[in-house]
Amino acid sequence: xxxxxxxxxxxxxxxxxxxxxxxxxxxxxxxxxxxxxxxxxxxxxxxxxxxxxxxxxxxxxxxxxxxxxxxxxxxxxxxxxxxxxxxxxxxxxxxxxxxxxxxxxxxxxxxxxxxxxxxxxxxxxxxxxxxxxxxxxxxxxxxxxxxxxxxxxxxxxxxxxxxxxxxxxxxxxxxxxxxxxxxxxxxxxxxxxxxxxxxxxxxxxxxxxxxxxxxxxxxxxxxxxxxxxxxxxxxxxxxxxxxxxxxxxxxxxxx
Amino acid sequence: xxxxxxxxxxxxxxxxxxxxxxxxxxxxxxxxxxxxxxxxxxxxxxxxxxxxxxxxxxxxxxxxxxxxxxxxxxxxxxxxxxxxxxxxxxxxxxxxxxxxxxxxxxxxxxxxxxxxxxxxxxxxxxxxxxxxxxxxxxxxxxxxxxxxxxxxxxxxxxxxxxxxxxxxxxxxxxxxxxxxxxxxxxxxxxxxxxxxxxxxxxxxxxxxxxxxxxxxxxxxxxxxxxxxxxxxxxxxxxxxxxxxxxxxxxxxxxx
Numbered sequence: 001x002x003x004x005x006x007x008x009x010x011x012x013x014x015x016x017x018x019x020x021x022x023x024x025x026x027x028x029x030x031x032x033x034x035x036x037x038x039x040x041x042x043x044x045x046x047x048x049x050x051x052x053x054x055x056x057x058x059x060x061x062x063x064x065x066x067x068x069x070x071x072x073x074x075x076x077x078x079x080x081x082x083x084x085x086x087x088x089x090x091x092x093x094x095x096x097x098x099x100x101x102x103x104x105x106x107x108x109x110x111x112x113x114x115x116x117x118x119x120x121x122x123x124x125x126x127x128x129x130x131x132x133x134x135x136x137x138x139x140x141x142x143x144x145x146x147x148x149x150x151x152x153x154x155x156x157x158x159x160x161x162x163x164x165x166x167x168x169x170x171x172x173x174x175x176x177x178x179x180x181x182x183x184x185x186x187x188x189x190x191x192x193x194x195x196x197x198x199x200x201x202x203x204x205x206x207x208x209x210x211x212x213x214x215x216x217x218x219x220x221x222x223x224x225x226x227x228x229x230x231x232x233x234x235x236x237x238x239x240x241x242x243x244x245x246x247x248x249x250x251x252x253x254x255x
Numbered sequence: 256x257x258x259x260x261x262x263x264x265x266x267x268x269x270x271x272x273x274x275x276x277x278x279x280x281x282x283x284x285x286x287x288x289x290x291x292x293x294x295x296x297x298x299x300x301x302x303x304x305x306x307x308x309x310x311x312x313x314x315x316x317x318x319x320x321x322x323x324x325x326x327x328x329x330x331x332x333x334x335x336x337x338x339x340x341x342x343x344x345x346x347x348x349x350x351x352x353x354x355x356x357x358x359x360x361x362x363x364x365x366x367x368x369x370x371x372x373x374x375x376x377x378x379x380x381x382x383x384x385x386x387x388x389x390x391x392x393x394x395x396x397x398x399x400x401x402x403x404x405x406x407x408x409x410x411x412x413x414x415x416x417x418x419x420x421x422x423x424x425x426x427x428x429x430x431x432x433x434x435x436x437x438x439x440x441x442x443x444x445x446x447x448x449x450x451x452x453x454x455x456x457x458x459x460x461x462x463x464x465x466x467x468x469x470x471x472x473x474x475x476x477x478x479x480x481x482x483x484x485x486x487x488x489x490x491x492x493x494x495x496x497x498x499x500x501x502x503x504x505x506x507x508x509x510x
Contacts, residue, residue: 025404028399029393142309144308219475229468232455236450
């Protein structure tokens with residue numbers, strides 16, 4: 001499945017700002033196909049303002065007067081719903097399952113995701129045109145999800161699932177090149193000898209402190225430059241006695 | 256981990272409507288703890304309008320003038336970032352990993368998630384106060400995620416992960432109780448003064464080394480006993496000059 005094959009359908013949107021916010025949310029998630037069924041006001045300056053640069057989504061949006069027109073060429077139709085529908089048992093998914101379900105679709109299957117009115121959601125007639133329902137898990141005591149936020153979360157789940165499926169091609173995480181176990185062992189040896197010189201560690205009973213040190217520094221998973229920094233500090237802690245200037249400072253401090 | 260222990264911190268928010276939208280997004284996901292660092296306008300009627308019923312979040316929001324105040328009692332601090340930071344390698348997570356990471360925290364560990372300015376995000380100084388970074392995977396050609404949308408997605412991932420975990424009865428991992436940010440700051444101060452005494456660090460130009468130290472030790476996420484161990488070592492490195500016996504050894508070594 002490709003993000004290009006997902007269509008967002010907004011039905012009877014009252015506030016044009018919500019259309020703009022939804023367009024912005026779509027484009028951040030790589031969705032571009034927007035259908036508007038009977039929007040109260042569109043085109044509209046407030047929609048453009050709230051789109052915040054996602055003008056292309058609004059410019060290419062298709063306005064229709066019936067849901068049927070918006071989904072006629074679609075293969076899969078999913079309705080968003082605030083709560084599980086009790087009257088008729090549609091297959092129901094949460095947002096994550098929805099993203100995974102869509103990602104598993106064949107590349108050629110166009111999928112529509114339908115969002116209802118801000119106040120009342122989808123009518124029963126509209127629900128009947130859906131094959132499946134998706135709901136976003138929300139706080140049961142405050143379930144008032146903004147329309148554009150719902151588009152954002154569903155779009156996010158679609159984007160994550162599809163990108164994941166495509167082998168994380170767009171995942172631009174910088175990989176850290178960690179040091180080898182051998183280099184870490186040399187670091188621990190250096191650490192231990194420094195602690196002994198500092199008289200922090202009794203060489204007769206070194207075990208427990210070094211186990212703790214290993215537990216702490218094992219979490220760092222350092223790169224080479226970082227390990228060099230730490231070893232430089234150890235050397236500085238050891239090296240003071242070889243620096244005559246420090247010696248003089250020491251004397252002043254003591255007397 | 257509980258949703259109650261997650262704090263959302265918004266820094267320098269320009270548009271009060273975004274504060275309201277963020278509050279609404281928080282409450283839909285069950286998050287209630289909001290800190291505002293130097294908001295441009297707050298309280299504000301537009302914030303209340305956009306909160307759309309999430310008034311309690313705004314009424315209980317804490318306004319502070321420095322990020323440090325917002326995170327002093329937190330154990331885990333996560334900064335949101337639009338892109339991976341290349342200069343210094345903080346541990347980086349995507350939104351899903353972030354939710355799972357937070358869900359795995361001990362119940363007592365308070366976690367702050369920091370969101371930067373609408374225009375410019377987090378400054379380098381603010382990033383340095385974070386132990387980890389999270390970014391939401393976005394369309395590389397249009398990454399302009401609205402502030403409240405970012406809060407919505409991160410909050411959604413936290414909510415899903417925590418609710419998932421709480422359904423997992425057999426979760427008997429031993430949780431680590433981490434130190435607070437304030438204790439870590441005292442540790443870094445101790446570290447810096449020690450490095451200056453060791454002449455490893457030039458007090459005129461301390462920045463880069465301490466940034467690296469923060470990047471390295473931020474990963475440790477220590478418990479109290481571990482931080483005490485590290486501070487004990489720092490004290491030992493400092494304390495040599497107060498030990499006449501060491502002094503005598505030093506003289507022998509040099510001459």
